[in-house]
Amino acid sequence: MAAATPSSLVPDRAMHHKRPPFWRNVGVLKWVVQIVVLLLVIGAFWFLSTQALSNLDDKGIPVDYNWMSGPANIQLGEGIDTVPNSAGRALWSGMVTTLRLAGAGIVASTILGVLIGLARLSNNWLANRAAGTFIETLRNIPVLVQMLLWFAILTSLGDLVNNDPETAANEESGPIPGWLYISKKGISLPRFFWADGFYQWLVFLIVGGAIAMFVRRRIQAKQNLVGGTAPTASVPLAIFAAFAVVGWFINPVVGGIGNVFDAMESAWGSIPESGMRIFLSVAAVAAAALWIKRFLDSKRSPAGLAKLTDDDYFRMIFAGVAALAFMAFAWRVWPGGASWLINSGSDFWGWLGDKFGNGRNARPLDGMRPTINEGRFSNYGPTGWTMTVFFGSLFLGLVLYTASFIAEIVRGGILAVPKGQTEAAMALGLSRVQALRKVILPQAFRVIMPPLGNQYLNITKNTSLAIAVGLSDVVQVGQTVYNKNNQTLAVFGIWMAFYLICSLTISAIVNFVNGRLAIVER
């Protein structure tokens, strides 16, 4: 062969065998460009933040979070604590209000959206058209405008206390005074709430639930073997009900759990700060090492380790850098973090200890009628269930707006299941309900879930519009706080962290459910 090769090629090949110069080497260039851009981004960040820090320094505003525990001197319109004793507590109250609004909004708009989506699919002309009009009207008007309109409408409702100068009556107004109020202050109803014995009772519910589930599994396993009908629902339900009823009366029995939690509190509190830091660092390094090992394992096969690409190396390096960055954060950037972790951990156990502690009232649930205090509702705490006009207008705006989107999503999802699926299910002899449950819905859900998750994220983010009507959500409270103490940057940090955590949590839940549904479908 060598003899047959034209001799002219030999020097040629030798010449081309050397590596290309780096400025023409694609493998080098792509990393150079990326690293230059990365450095530019980091540089811009570094530059802007030093600028901000020095500007703050010039204005004499310290950059730390110590003000969180300082006195607040603010009063909130509503929330779990309307006269908070610290700025941190005020923000916490705002966060709870935001979460309540988001949670209530998610539940209500899902229900309403599904109903309207189904109406949109109805073969009743009127239902179909009414749903269509609802959707097309509400989704095309900005949610903020809707909220403000609701606020305008709700605040023009009647007074809570009727001060008619002619009759000189000073009486509570409302459809059913003492039980139901609808007024420009809001709506109030009697309600049940968790009383002192609730947590002990919860233990019974959990244990009962677990046992019921276990029994159900056993019955089902038996049914799978033998066939026929078995009491898969009634027996477990009876067990659960028995636990609930018995627990209602004897719940103080398990009060001892509180001691366990109290012990956890003191144990957690006695962790030394450096120990915590070392633990965090070791955990970070271990996590990175474990990740890299898993990654390499995934590349390994009986034939040996795969050829690793640049990208693979980057991932491993990145894992290492992330661990180091975390360590730097724990030791240098936020040295107080470890003790914060220790304190809040032990506070958490202490809170549980309180809730489960001994010597409590036996009744798990209690009821209360609305109470009016100086012409206002007392909201939250042991009183009736109240929705203020602030909360109400926001809630109505959010729910109606989002429901119009959810309705379209539901409709689209159900229409996305091919008609052949229904027919096939019917052909197999499934009943309508069975077909819906086992064939149509699982497939529709898979289409519906991702955009639905997006709507949940939107609701959560749109709660921030509370500031337009003055509801004390986390944004409004934050603004009040930084107007008082000029800690704008710090408050922004809290906002961002709070919303990011909410968003990530919702995404995680949606992804989890979606994953489950995908498996169900397979």
Next chain:
Amino acid sequence: MTDSINTAPATDNLDALIAANAPPEIPTHGAVDWMKKNLFSSISTTVQTFLFITLLVLILRWLLGLIFDPEASWDSVATNMRLLFTYNYPADQFIRIWFTVGALLTAVGLTIAAWGVDPKLSVKKLGGNLVGVGALIAIMGIIAPASSTIKTGMIVVGVLIAVLGYGISRVLGEQKISFFPFLLVVAGFWLAVLWLVPFGRNEFIDGAVSNLPGTINPSTKIPWTILILLFLGSVLAGRALVTVIKPQALRLTMIAWWVVGPAFLIFLVLRDPQFDYDKVLRTDVPWALGFAIIGGAILYWLAKPGVGEIGRLFAASATLFALFNWVAAFAGWYSMLQKVRLSFLVFALFALAAPTFAGERSVRLKFVYAWVGTVAIGHWLITGINTVSTLDIAAPPFLGGFTLSMVIAYYVMLASFPLGIILALARTSKLPIFRLLSTLYIEFVRGVPLITILFFFSIMVNLFLPGGMELAELAAIFLGYALFSAAYMAENVRGGLQSIRVGQYEASDALGLTTSQRTIFIVLPQALRVTIPNLVGQAIGTFKETSLIAIVGGFDLLNVAKQSIPNQPDFLGQNKPALLFICAIYWAGSYSMSRASRNLETKLGVGTR
């Protein structure tokens, strides 16, 4: 070939067979049959029907109650139209507003003609719609909690409309009308509304509300009459134009206009800059010429096919220099006109793009023309923006109300578009650091609410700038909004990018296209076409969310309605009418956009591929 000959008659037979065996059409007995089929087909639908009737009557009555509320003063809206739409724009300069609206309407007309929009509308359907609208108005007249004159008026009008609709659908029947006659009818309708309907003449005269009877103020209806005629004329003119020049040319012109034109209108027409011609001639023109000529020459050289690494090196150093100019500005090392800094940056971008557009002489010349055009328009606009205005405006931002909402929406979309594309490309790229940075940015921005970002930018931006540098609040808000919007834009574009099959990439590579050529000529055109429906959706969202500007203090449509009007002594606390009115405006804007995009979608067949 033989195959097709054999199959053709077979299908014909099949059609005939189907036609012959089809059940005879059941003659319809009109309304009763229709109701039986659609409303009372079974017990459950009957129950549904009654349920929905009750519900609808209750809701409608309540809504009408809001409108006919004796305490609601609709004068508060009628008198404040100017405030709602143009805020404090001086009345004696209103000709500029009319000119702007006229320019936009003309452009809409030309655009319609350029894309040959000419749907055939079925008269029967239009008539049916009219019957529906008429019936609805009549029903509302029956249940409205209003005075009996209004009620009878509504019923009469409703019945008239319904009869008209029924009449035309009976007389013209199966006919289809084409688009222009339809436009004529609509225009005629609006002209009639303008000139005949006695809305009353509401205005502030010397600060006091005056409410004369009669039709709308001539200062409103005369310009609108001209504008409506202008619009019709522009459609006709555009159609005539398309027969002379290539439609493709007109389309490109219109796209260019829609990108640049509004900026021109806003900063040169609405704002009326008071050019200092001495400075313009001595500073601005020389700089622009310098950039155009020297830059053009360099770009001509850079776009030569054989330049190779030297060209790349030059472009890279030009980029570094352009970035360094800003570092120097922050650090205060040397001063430079902001315009010059910007020009250097744009030049650097062109230099980086040069190898992509390298080619034979004519190709290169086109590239240079693009640069000269960019310099000319850019410098002109920057000079206009940076020059003081001749307008005497009571409360500063020269735009407010609806105009501000539109402007912000427009610019946010425009600015976030390139940014979103870059982010999307980075997120789908094979380069891990780019992917990481882009993903972090997008997920962070999408995780936090817009309002916090707007607050951040309206309060905080100046904190991050070195002493002496400042950004106007509105500009800061706009910047924040655009950066926010870009993350969503990126996700939309990414959807389009993912719809492109690998084969397209491989074929481009096999032909020897560079990565950027592949992206510009092959990938983006296809991806963006798939993205159009989502982009329109985002445009609608952006338009709606401009209302958030009201929270951070901008005087947009919402802020006028919720703040300015209820604080006027004549209309203290009157917020409901104005809010209802802006609901209608926002609704009309978003709804028409979404309808238009749906029609466009079916026409282009995008999204179905």
Next chain:
Amino acid sequence: MTMTDTALSEELASRRDMIECVGVKKWFGDFQALGGIDLTVKEQEVMVVLGPSGSGKSTLIRCINRLEVHQEGTIVVDGIELTNDLRNIDKIRSEVGMVFQQFNLFPHLTVIDNITLAPIWVRKKSKVEALRVARELLERVGIPEQAEKFPGQLSGGQQQRVAIARSLAMEPNIMLFDEPTSALDPEMISEVLDVMKGLAESGMTMVVVTHEMGFAREVADRLVFMEDGMVVEINNPEDFFTNPKSERTQLFLSQIL
């Protein structure tokens, strides 16, 4: 190497090497797709690559114009070694044309724009010149009247011929074909094969992956049989079909013929 020798006729052996692969190995993750390929394609030669599905045929020819990057060994195309060198990659891409099984035309461009795009932007030709060449090529592949249509409006056979014209417009020295007729209806296959035959007669160096045995027997100078990422046999058409050297080839042929 010895196998290559016997298959080479005197005349072929005297020609220049257009493609030379030495010990080419390629992994996808931990899966080895090419296990050391040694192969030489001579100038103006038509080489047909055969082998069962998954044997690495596509991977091999995709390595030749660097759509895939090989990890070990060397590939020299027309005297240029494939390395990370920016310049070499650009050169190779415009010297080697490739035709895909799925045509991969650009759906948003008309036929004529599909063909002129690369000559204008990569070869830096003037538009007039590019258009002239494009029309000539369309003539050559037999569809001059389809120039202004979009790919979606053409039949599969027409699309594949446009794809061939598109590659030829770059005036490549080497053409690679990856199962160009596999996605076509039977009656369209011959029209594409005819174009390929014409190309072979005009003296183009071609590497063709195909299952069209008639074409292979008629047009190929040499046949390569691959299995599991290895070259099993290289032979001239006659010997390959009538008297193959390896058992694996025999088995393959008995299954396919």
